[in-house]
Amino acid sequence: MKTQQERENGTLKTYSLGLILCVALTLGAFYLVSEKLFSPTILIGVILFLALIQAAVQLVLFLHLGFEGKPHWNLTVFLFMLLVLVIFVFGSIWIMYSLNYRMM
Structure with a gap:
């Protein structure tokens, strides 16, 4: 059972998962741009989608929005x-x- 402090501040596992996901999303966006796999129009949409996913990951895993009582x-x-x-x-x-x- 988690203590009150762990629920409020998160755990090392939560922060590690958030870091790995954010780095993976950033490197994925960088790879897509550097290799020019899509047309510029599609690439902008994909980058915006990856940015929204990264923002959601940061809000949930780092700022703990949605986990409170x-x-x-x-x-x-x-x-x-x-x-x-x-x-x-x-x-x-x-x-x-x-x-x-x-x-x-």
């Missing part, structure tokens, strides 16, 4: 941070396009 505070704070980030990015793009339109 009932309150789910880590996940809630993370989702709020994503919402704020999306608002900042799209708001900035919207303002820049508006300023560009008004300057022309």
